[in-house]
Amino acid sequence: xxxxxxxxxxxxxxxxxxxxxxxxxxxxxxxxxxxxxxxxxxxxxxxxxxxxxxxxxxxxxxxxxxxxxxxxxxxxxxxxxxxxxxxxxxxxxxxxxxxxxxxxxxxxxxxxxxxxxxxxxxxxxxxxxxxxxxxxxxxxxxxxxxxxxxxxxxxxxxxxxxxxxxxxxxxxxxxxxxxxxxxxxxxxxxxxxxxxxxxxxxxxxxxxxxxxxxxxxxxxxxxxxxxxxxxxxxxxxxxxxxxxxxxxxxxxxxxxxxxxxxxxxxxxxxxxxxxxxxxxxxxx
Numbered sequence: 001x002x003x004x005x006x007x008x009x010x011x012x013x014x015x016x017x018x019x020x021x022x023x024x025x026x027x028x029x030x031x032x033x034x035x036x037x038x039x040x041x042x043x044x045x046x047x048x049x050x051x052x053x054x055x056x057x058x059x060x061x062x063x064x065x066x067x068x069x070x071x072x073x074x075x076x077x078x079x080x081x082x083x084x085x086x087x088x089x090x091x092x093x094x095x096x097x098x099x100x101x102x103x104x105x106x107x108x109x110x111x112x113x114x115x116x117x118x119x120x121x122x123x124x125x126x127x128x129x130x131x132x133x134x135x136x137x138x139x140x141x142x143x144x145x146x147x148x149x150x151x152x153x154x155x156x157x158x159x160x161x162x163x164x165x166x167x168x169x170x171x172x173x174x175x176x177x178x179x180x181x182x183x184x185x186x187x188x189x190x191x192x193x194x195x196x197x198x199x200x201x202x203x204x205x206x207x208x209x210x211x212x213x214x215x216x217x218x219x220x221x222x223x224x225x226x227x228x229x230x231x232x233x234x235x236x237x238x239x240x241x242x243x244x245x246x247x248x249x250x251x252x253x254x255x256x257x258x259x260x261x262x263x264x265x266x267x268x269x270x271x272x273x274x275x276x277x278x279x280x281x282x283x284x
Contacts, residue, residue, distance in 0.1 A: 002020050002045075003045075003084055005081045005082075005084060006045055006079065006084050006086060009079055009081045010041075010043065010079070010088065013076070014038055014088070015036040015037050015038050016036060016037070017034055017035070018035045018036055018037065019035045020032045020033065020034055023042075028046070028129065028130050029044040029045060029046045029053075030044065030045050030046060032045075033091060034091075039091075040091040041076065041088055041089065041090065041091050042089045042090065042091045043079075043086055043087070043089075045084055045087075046084070046085060046086070047083060047084060047085070048080065048082050048084055051078070051080055051085035053127055054078050054079075054086060054087040055078055056125075056126040057087060057126075057211065058078050058087060059124070059126075060126060060192075060212035060214040061075050061089075061210075061212060063189070063212075064112070064189075064191065064209055064212055067111070067112055067115050067189065069108050069109070069112035069115070070108035070111075070207055070208070071207065071208045071209070072210070073210060074089060074090040075087070075088075075089055076088045076089055092202055092210075093203040094200065094201060094202075095202050095203045095205045095206075096205055097201045097205075098205060099233065100205060101201055101206065102232065102233050102235040102236040103235050103238075103239040104207055104239075105199070105207040105236055105239070106235070106236045106237065106238065106239025106240035106241075106242075106243065107239050107242075107243050109222070109240060110239075110240050111243065111244075112188075112190075112191070113189065113190070113219040113222070113244060114188070115188070115189040116186045116187050116189070117187055117216050118187070119137040119187060119216070120138050120139070120187045120215075120216055120218075121135040121136055121137035121144060121187075121215055121216060122135035122137075122214065122216060123135075126215075127213060128193055128261075128264050129193070129264060130268065131153075131264060131268065133192075133215070135148065141182050141185075141187075141217065141218045142178045142179060142181065144217070145182075145218070145221075145257075146175050146178065149260045150260060150263065153260065153263035153264060153266075153267060154168070154171060154263065156267045158266055158267040158270060159263055159266050159267055162270075162271050162274045163263075163277065167277070167278055167281065170278075170281040171281065174256075174281060174284060181253070182218055182253070183220070183247035183250075185218060185219065185247070187217065187218075188216060188217065188219035188222075189214065189216055190215060190216070190217045190219065190221065190222045191212045191213070191222065192212055192213030192214050192215055192222075192225075193212060193213040193225070194222055194225055194226050195228070195229050195230060196229065197211075198212070220246065220247075220250055220254070220257060221257040221260070223240075223246070223250070223254065224254035224256075224257035224258045225257070225258065225260075225261050228261055255280045255283060256280070256284060258280070259277060259281075262276050262277050262280075
């Protein structure tokens, strides 16, 4: 149920709230559809200590939106009403994921990844799910990947509990072996958390990106994360490759990139993901 202070604040900007509907799909914040005489809106909210989460999410969506590569919901307001905070956006009416949808995603993601800057990282830190994500800039992807992605996750309490002994030694050996492992490419603007739940289909059947964890990284990391939990049709990969071909052998490198999201899942959900981490380290 939408708390009264939030309902009153929203009424000032979008008109009196006629109805609300709780929406699923998230495990961190409350999510609701808000209906007014002006139309329908999407609103996510939580306690005020999550204000920074909403502020950097808004910045991430705006950064993605400026590229015009793929659609993102329009950010309407970051709401700060003690003891609550929230993020108000346009509501995306759902459509179908058909072959044209996947082709448009492939072309659009390739266009997004062509947006670059001189260094890997970002001018601010943000979040991956509920966890902080450091985006300190580096000139080399390998250094960024180790120091801003893998090591921060390995040093969190859950990982320190489960990734110990020989498994931690395997990480140290991997770090030594990563020099020259990744293809030399310019930093690419990434969504950063592009699993199936953060990808919508609009009523027009076009892809829409939500809940980003943006930074400039190696674009193969995005493709790896996309395939970690979700399968995608050949139409997606064909469209992406046609628009922005990936270096040969990219599929063999994907598991290394996925050590990051797997460690995130270890820290969020526990020991169940450690076996996948161990399997990858044994391969390399």
